[in-house]
Amino acid sequence: MRYETPETAKAAAKLLLGAKGPAKILAGGTDLLVQLRSGMKPPGLVVDIKHIPAMCAIKKERGGFRIGAAVPSAEMGEHAGLGKAWPGVVEAAGLIGSTQVQGRATVAGNLCNASPAADSVPAMVAAGAVARIVGPRKRRDIPVEKIATGPGKTSLKKGELVESIFLPKRPPRSGDAYLRFIPRTEMDIAAASAGVSLTLDRKGVCIDARVALGAVGPRVILVKRAAKALIGTRLEDVMGVLAEFGDALSDYQNICAAAARPIDDKRGTKEFRTHVVGVLARRAALIAYQRAGGK
Amino acid sequence: MTDRGATMTKRKFKVVGTRPLRPDGVDKVTGRARFGADISAPGMLHALILRSPHAHARIKSIDTSRAVKLPGVKAVVTRDDFKLPQREDLVDICRNVMAREKALYDGHAVAAVAAVSKAVAREALKRIKVEYKVLPHVTDVDAAMKPRAPILHRGLRTQGVEPKPDKASNVAERHEFGHGDVEKGFAEADIVIERSFKTEATHQGYIEPHACLASMGTDGQGDLWCCTQGHFMVRNVCAGLLGMEVSRLRVTASEIGGGFGGKTTVFIEPVALALSRKAGRPVKLVMSRDEVFRASGPTSSSSTDVKIGMDKNGRITAAEAVLRYQGGAFPGSPVQFGAMTAFACYDLANVRTVGYDVVTNRPKQAAYRAPGAPMAAFAIESVIDELAKKIGMDPLEFRLLNAARQGTKSSYGPTFGPIGLEATLKESKSHPHHLAPLGPNQGRGVACGFWFNFGGQTCVSLNISEDGTVCLSEGNPDIGGSRASMCLMAAEELGVPYEKVRTIIADTSALGYNEVTDGSRVTFAVGMATIKAARQAIEIMCARAAKIWDIPVEAVVWEDGYAKPAGANAGTFEPMSLAEIAESAASTGGPIAGHSEADADGAGVSFATHMVDVEVDPDTGKVTVLRYTVFQDAGKAVHPAYVEGQFQGGAAQGVGWAINEEYIYGEDGRLQNAGFLDYRIPVAPDLPMIDTVILEIPNPGHPYGVRGVGETSIVPPLAAIANAVSAAAGVRLTHLPMSPPRVLKAMMENEA
Amino acid sequence: MSSVAVSTTVNGDAVEVLCDTDETLLDVLRDRLDMTGTKEGCGTGDCGACSVMLDGRLVCSCLVLGVEAEGREVETIEGMAEGEKLHPLQQKFLEHAALQCGVCTPGFLVAAKALLEVNDDPSESEVRYWLAGNLCRCTGYDKIVRAVLDTAKDMRSA
Structure with missing residues (x-):
C-alpha cells in the first residue's frame, strides 16, 4: 500500500488518475480504516489530502461558506459563523460518531463514502450544498445530491475527488435542522433521518423549503412534494392537519413517510423506518421553522 | 448513596467498611497495568484463527499446505492437532476450541496459524482451503425444540426424562424444581395470569478482548499468560486438552479487562499453546472484537411460560414456569439456575419450575453475571407486577405480602437463613424515589432479584515481612477491586493499617487450586481464607511473643496489632507489635506466614430490589431511563465504593439487556452485528446516575458477615425496566430487548 | 509490505x-x-x-x-502524569473508585482531559455526551462522570 501526501489538489488528482489498481482517498479515515480492518484488500495507493492547505480550511465566500474536504467535523462545530448560518448542517456533522471520530471525520468523506445513512448528507442536501470536484485538468461544481448514486457508489470518475463543499449564502429568515433516529443517544448509525431547510417571509409564511430523508432508500431522498406542502404555510397549519390524521395527500408527514423506500435490516424494520422518518421530518421542520424566526 | 442497616452488624470494624484507594489504582490510571494483550516475549510469533463462515457445515477437508509454505509461517494447527481428551468434561471444550467433523456455528474455529507478523498470519489464513458441506441450521430455541429441527449432535439424548429417549434431539436436559401441589394451588386461586416471554442473547461485553501469550518448551514445560477469571481452571483445562501433566504448565493471570462470567472458560489459550509447541517459539494470540462476539460465549436466549395464581387478597396460591434456554452449540445453558432462581423471592406453598437446556447453531454460551437468573426474573416479575395491578395493590406491598423470609422453604429446596429481601422492599417503599411524581409518557417499575452466591475451593498465603508489612498471595484474578477488599480484611484481622498490606494474584505454581472468580465468591471465600490465614499468622506471632517472654502460648492474646499478656497472671510485659515480632522472626524460629486451604461453605444468598423510571417516546418507541435506584443486601460492605460499583454496573448491564442489546442472526445463520456499533451496549448519555442503597444483613457463614454482591444486581433490571416501560407505554412488553421498533409496534397494535 | x-x-x-x-x-x-x-x-x-x-x-x-x-x-x-505527580483527573478517578477492571480507564482519562481543556465547567450532560465514544462495561459511568465533574470543580478553584 503506497501512501502519498500531495500538497495540491491537482497533484492528488494526478496520483489518483495514475494509480494502477484501486486507490483510496484518506481524509479523516474513519470509514477507510474500518474497511481495511474488516478485511478489505488494501488499496495499492492511499492519497492523504490533509497536506493540501486549501482542503484544510473553512472560508467565507460570496456570503456563504466553503468547507475544505479535509476539515474535520469538530472544526465545523468550532466555527462560529458557520454554526450560525447553517446550524442544521453543523449539528449533523457533529452527530457523526464520537468526539474522537469528529476529530477526524469530514463531511466530504461522509458524502463520498456514499452510505445512505450518512448523517451530514441529508442536511447538506436540504441546504442546497454544492460539491466542488477537482480532476487532473479541471474543476466542476455539482449539487451534493448528485454525488452518491447508490450504497458505496459515487458519480466521481477516476482521477476525481471532492475538493470542498460550498454552503450558499442564506436569505434572511432562513433556518435548517437535521434529526436522526438511533436506538441509543449516541454512537449509532441512523435508522432514519431528515434534514429540512426553510425560508420564511416577513409574515412567517414559508416561501422556500427543501426536505431530504436519509437511511430510507439506497441514497438520500430529496422530497420535493414535502417541500411543496410546507411552502405557503406557517407550518402550524400543516402540522395541525397531520395531528388530526387528515387528508393523507396534503399531510406533510405522510408525504415524507410515503417517499421512504427503506429496507429491513439489523437497524430497523421497514414499517418502523417509514413511520419514524415522517416523525423526524415533522420535528425537523418545526425546529427549522423556529430557527428561521417563525413562531 | 447511603449505608443502612449497619446497626444490625454486631462487630465494630476499624478498616473494613472504609474506602481507601485501591492498590492497583496507580498502575491503572497511568497505563502501566498489563492486561492480556500487553505483554510480549523475545522471538514471539503472532497467531490468528480461521473461523467457519457457516452456521452448520460438515468439514469435508482442510488443506493447509499453501499456508505452511508461506515464508514466515511457523506453525499451523487444525483438528488433527487436538486429540479428543479422555476426560468427559473436556470433550465439548475441545470440540469448541477447534471444530472437528462439523462447524457448529458462525465463528467456530477451524484452523490457526502462527507467523512472524500479523500481516503474514493474515495472508496465511487466506491460503487455508476448507471444503464445507453446508447443512440446515437452527438458532432459535423454540425452533430447535421442534420435531423436525436440524439436529446438531446425532448422539444427543435428552437427560432427565423417563423413559429415556431413543432418538436424538436438540434438548440436552430437562430439570425440575418445586414443592407442594401446584394443581391444587391453582384451583384455590381467584385470579390466574399466564404469559409467555422471550429474551434475546446478550454478550458480557467486556472491553478487553481475550488475549494470551503461550510458551511451550520441547521439554514439555509450558508457561501461559492470559486474561481470565480463573487461571487454575485455564491450567487444568489446557493441560487436559494438550495431554500435559498439570504441574508442567504454569499460568499467570494478567490484569483482566472485564469478564462478567465470559472469561470463565477457554477459547484461544489451548490453540496458542498448541501453536507454540509446534513452532517451538512463544505465540501471542489476541481476539478481534468481531471474534469476541462470534466465537466467545454470549449468554442464552430464552423462551419462558409463566402461570401464577393468587387469592383475592393478593396471596399467591400457586406458581409455575417452563423455561427454555438455548446455550449454543453444546449442552450446558444456565437453564437450571433459571429454574432454581425463578421464584426464589417468594414464600410459596405450591411451586414448580421446569427447565429445558437446548443446543442451537450459536457459539457455546458462557456464564454472564448471575447466569440464567435475569431472564427468569424478567418473566416472573412481569407477571407479579400484573397481578399486583390487577387487584390495585402497590407492587412493593404485593411483594412484601408474598416475600421469602428467614425460615421460608425456597422454591429450589433449601430453607433460607437470615435474608435481606424484606429489608430491600421496605427500604425502597420509604425512599424518595418511590414518592417522586411522574410526568406524561413516563412509568415506574420495580422488581426483585435473587442470587445464590458461591464459595468453593480457595487457597491463600499470607507472609509477614521483617519490617512488619504483609504480603498476601491469592489466586483469584481481581476483576473489580478485590485486592483492595483482601487488604482491608487482612488489615482488620491483623490490626495493622490498610497500607501495610499488599495483595497480589499469584500464578498457578505458587498456590493450591483456586476456583474461578465467579458466583460472587471472591470477597466471601477468598476473604474468609484471608481471615483464616491471618489468624494462623497471629497464632504464630503469639507463640513467638510467648517464646520471647518465656510464658505459655495460651497466656498471650492478640489485640489491635499487638501481642499482649493475657492477664495479670501471665506476667507484665510491654505489648509487642506485629512489626517488632516480625523483626525478630529470624531469631525466634524463622519466617512467619499464615495459609488457608479450604472449600469455603456458607456463602449467604443475596437479594435486591430495583426501582426505575423511564419515558417512552410515543412517536418512536424509544425508551429513556430517567432515574434508577438499587437496594441490595451486601451482608457487610467491605469496601463500600466498590460495592456501589457492583450495584451500578449490574444495573447498567441490565439496562442494555432490557432496551437494546441483542444477538441478531440473519436467515443464513450468521451473526449480523458482531461489533460495538450494532451490538449496542449503553453509552454514558444513555444512563442517569445510578443511586444505591447498601443494606447489611450479616451472613452468618462469614466471620464479618460478608455476602457476595457482584451478580444479584443484574437480576432485577430486565423486569424492573419492562414493568416501567409497560406502565409508560400502556401495553405489556414481553420480548427483550425493548428496542424502539418492538415498543412502537406494541403501542400501535395496542392502539388499533 | x-x-x-x-x-x-x-x-x-x-x-x-x-x-x-x-x-x-x-x-x-x-x-x-x-x-x-x-x-x-x-x-x-x-x-x-x-x-x-x-x-x-x-x-x-x-x-x-x-x-x-x-x-x-x-x-x-503514558504522558499524562508529570513524573510522580498524577494529573488531577487520575487522582480523582482513584478517589471516586471510577474504575473497576481499568481497561477503559486510559481512554477515559485522555478523553476527559481533552474535555476539560476546552470546557472547564461542563454540565453532567456535557460530560456524558463528550464521553459517549468511551465505553465502560463495569461502572455504569456513574463514578466516572462524578470524578470528571469533581476534577473540573477543583481545577476551577485552583
Missing part, C-alpha cells in the same frame, strides 16, 4: 519508527513502541479505549494510520 520511516513526537519525545503503511497508530504505539497503555477494545472506533491526542485533538488511534503521525504530536496516557 511497504515500510516507511516515520518521525513523530510522542509525549514530547522525538521518536523514529519504521512501520508498514497499513498499520494503525494504535499498532505502532503498542507493537513498535511498547507503549501498551493505549488499549484496543474494538479496532473500529466504537469504544474509545485507544483514545490519544493528535496535534491537540482527541482521536481514536485505531482510526489513524501510523504514517499519518509523521511530523505531528501524539499524546498518550
Whole structure:
C-alpha cells in the first residue's frame, strides 16, 4: 500500500488518475480504516489530502461558506459563523460518531463514502450544498445530491475527488435542522433521518423549503412534494392537519413517510423506518421553522 | 448513596467498611497495568484463527499446505492437532476450541496459524482451503425444540426424562424444581395470569478482548499468560486438552479487562499453546472484537411460560414456569439456575419450575453475571407486577405480602437463613424515589432479584515481612477491586493499617487450586481464607511473643496489632507489635506466614430490589431511563465504593439487556452485528446516575458477615425496566430487548 | 509490505519508527513502541479505549494510520502524569473508585482531559455526551462522570 501526501489538489488528482489498481482517498479515515480492518484488500495507493492547505480550511465566500474536504467535523462545530448560518448542517456533522471520530471525520468523506445513512448528507442536501470536484485538468461544481448514486457508489470518475463543499449564502429568515433516529443517544448509525431547510417571509409564511430523508432508500431522498406542502404555510397549519390524521395527500408527514423506500435490516424494520422518518421530518421542520424566526 | 442497616452488624470494624484507594489504582490510571494483550516475549510469533463462515457445515477437508509454505509461517494447527481428551468434561471444550467433523456455528474455529507478523498470519489464513458441506441450521430455541429441527449432535439424548429417549434431539436436559401441589394451588386461586416471554442473547461485553501469550518448551514445560477469571481452571483445562501433566504448565493471570462470567472458560489459550509447541517459539494470540462476539460465549436466549395464581387478597396460591434456554452449540445453558432462581423471592406453598437446556447453531454460551437468573426474573416479575395491578395493590406491598423470609422453604429446596429481601422492599417503599411524581409518557417499575452466591475451593498465603508489612498471595484474578477488599480484611484481622498490606494474584505454581472468580465468591471465600490465614499468622506471632517472654502460648492474646499478656497472671510485659515480632522472626524460629486451604461453605444468598423510571417516546418507541435506584443486601460492605460499583454496573448491564442489546442472526445463520456499533451496549448519555442503597444483613457463614454482591444486581433490571416501560407505554412488553421498533409496534397494535 | 520511516513526537519525545503503511497508530504505539497503555477494545472506533491526542485533538488511534503521525504530536496516557505527580483527573478517578477492571480507564482519562481543556465547567450532560465514544462495561459511568465533574470543580478553584 503506497501512501502519498500531495500538497495540491491537482497533484492528488494526478496520483489518483495514475494509480494502477484501486486507490483510496484518506481524509479523516474513519470509514477507510474500518474497511481495511474488516478485511478489505488494501488499496495499492492511499492519497492523504490533509497536506493540501486549501482542503484544510473553512472560508467565507460570496456570503456563504466553503468547507475544505479535509476539515474535520469538530472544526465545523468550532466555527462560529458557520454554526450560525447553517446550524442544521453543523449539528449533523457533529452527530457523526464520537468526539474522537469528529476529530477526524469530514463531511466530504461522509458524502463520498456514499452510505445512505450518512448523517451530514441529508442536511447538506436540504441546504442546497454544492460539491466542488477537482480532476487532473479541471474543476466542476455539482449539487451534493448528485454525488452518491447508490450504497458505496459515487458519480466521481477516476482521477476525481471532492475538493470542498460550498454552503450558499442564506436569505434572511432562513433556518435548517437535521434529526436522526438511533436506538441509543449516541454512537449509532441512523435508522432514519431528515434534514429540512426553510425560508420564511416577513409574515412567517414559508416561501422556500427543501426536505431530504436519509437511511430510507439506497441514497438520500430529496422530497420535493414535502417541500411543496410546507411552502405557503406557517407550518402550524400543516402540522395541525397531520395531528388530526387528515387528508393523507396534503399531510406533510405522510408525504415524507410515503417517499421512504427503506429496507429491513439489523437497524430497523421497514414499517418502523417509514413511520419514524415522517416523525423526524415533522420535528425537523418545526425546529427549522423556529430557527428561521417563525413562531 | 447511603449505608443502612449497619446497626444490625454486631462487630465494630476499624478498616473494613472504609474506602481507601485501591492498590492497583496507580498502575491503572497511568497505563502501566498489563492486561492480556500487553505483554510480549523475545522471538514471539503472532497467531490468528480461521473461523467457519457457516452456521452448520460438515468439514469435508482442510488443506493447509499453501499456508505452511508461506515464508514466515511457523506453525499451523487444525483438528488433527487436538486429540479428543479422555476426560468427559473436556470433550465439548475441545470440540469448541477447534471444530472437528462439523462447524457448529458462525465463528467456530477451524484452523490457526502462527507467523512472524500479523500481516503474514493474515495472508496465511487466506491460503487455508476448507471444503464445507453446508447443512440446515437452527438458532432459535423454540425452533430447535421442534420435531423436525436440524439436529446438531446425532448422539444427543435428552437427560432427565423417563423413559429415556431413543432418538436424538436438540434438548440436552430437562430439570425440575418445586414443592407442594401446584394443581391444587391453582384451583384455590381467584385470579390466574399466564404469559409467555422471550429474551434475546446478550454478550458480557467486556472491553478487553481475550488475549494470551503461550510458551511451550520441547521439554514439555509450558508457561501461559492470559486474561481470565480463573487461571487454575485455564491450567487444568489446557493441560487436559494438550495431554500435559498439570504441574508442567504454569499460568499467570494478567490484569483482566472485564469478564462478567465470559472469561470463565477457554477459547484461544489451548490453540496458542498448541501453536507454540509446534513452532517451538512463544505465540501471542489476541481476539478481534468481531471474534469476541462470534466465537466467545454470549449468554442464552430464552423462551419462558409463566402461570401464577393468587387469592383475592393478593396471596399467591400457586406458581409455575417452563423455561427454555438455548446455550449454543453444546449442552450446558444456565437453564437450571433459571429454574432454581425463578421464584426464589417468594414464600410459596405450591411451586414448580421446569427447565429445558437446548443446543442451537450459536457459539457455546458462557456464564454472564448471575447466569440464567435475569431472564427468569424478567418473566416472573412481569407477571407479579400484573397481578399486583390487577387487584390495585402497590407492587412493593404485593411483594412484601408474598416475600421469602428467614425460615421460608425456597422454591429450589433449601430453607433460607437470615435474608435481606424484606429489608430491600421496605427500604425502597420509604425512599424518595418511590414518592417522586411522574410526568406524561413516563412509568415506574420495580422488581426483585435473587442470587445464590458461591464459595468453593480457595487457597491463600499470607507472609509477614521483617519490617512488619504483609504480603498476601491469592489466586483469584481481581476483576473489580478485590485486592483492595483482601487488604482491608487482612488489615482488620491483623490490626495493622490498610497500607501495610499488599495483595497480589499469584500464578498457578505458587498456590493450591483456586476456583474461578465467579458466583460472587471472591470477597466471601477468598476473604474468609484471608481471615483464616491471618489468624494462623497471629497464632504464630503469639507463640513467638510467648517464646520471647518465656510464658505459655495460651497466656498471650492478640489485640489491635499487638501481642499482649493475657492477664495479670501471665506476667507484665510491654505489648509487642506485629512489626517488632516480625523483626525478630529470624531469631525466634524463622519466617512467619499464615495459609488457608479450604472449600469455603456458607456463602449467604443475596437479594435486591430495583426501582426505575423511564419515558417512552410515543412517536418512536424509544425508551429513556430517567432515574434508577438499587437496594441490595451486601451482608457487610467491605469496601463500600466498590460495592456501589457492583450495584451500578449490574444495573447498567441490565439496562442494555432490557432496551437494546441483542444477538441478531440473519436467515443464513450468521451473526449480523458482531461489533460495538450494532451490538449496542449503553453509552454514558444513555444512563442517569445510578443511586444505591447498601443494606447489611450479616451472613452468618462469614466471620464479618460478608455476602457476595457482584451478580444479584443484574437480576432485577430486565423486569424492573419492562414493568416501567409497560406502565409508560400502556401495553405489556414481553420480548427483550425493548428496542424502539418492538415498543412502537406494541403501542400501535395496542392502539388499533 | 511497504515500510516507511516515520518521525513523530510522542509525549514530547522525538521518536523514529519504521512501520508498514497499513498499520494503525494504535499498532505502532503498542507493537513498535511498547507503549501498551493505549488499549484496543474494538479496532473500529466504537469504544474509545485507544483514545490519544493528535496535534491537540482527541482521536481514536485505531482510526489513524501510523504514517499519518509523521511530523505531528501524539499524546498518550503514558504522558499524562508529570513524573510522580498524577494529573488531577487520575487522582480523582482513584478517589471516586471510577474504575473497576481499568481497561477503559486510559481512554477515559485522555478523553476527559481533552474535555476539560476546552470546557472547564461542563454540565453532567456535557460530560456524558463528550464521553459517549468511551465505553465502560463495569461502572455504569456513574463514578466516572462524578470524578470528571469533581476534577473540573477543583481545577476551577485552583
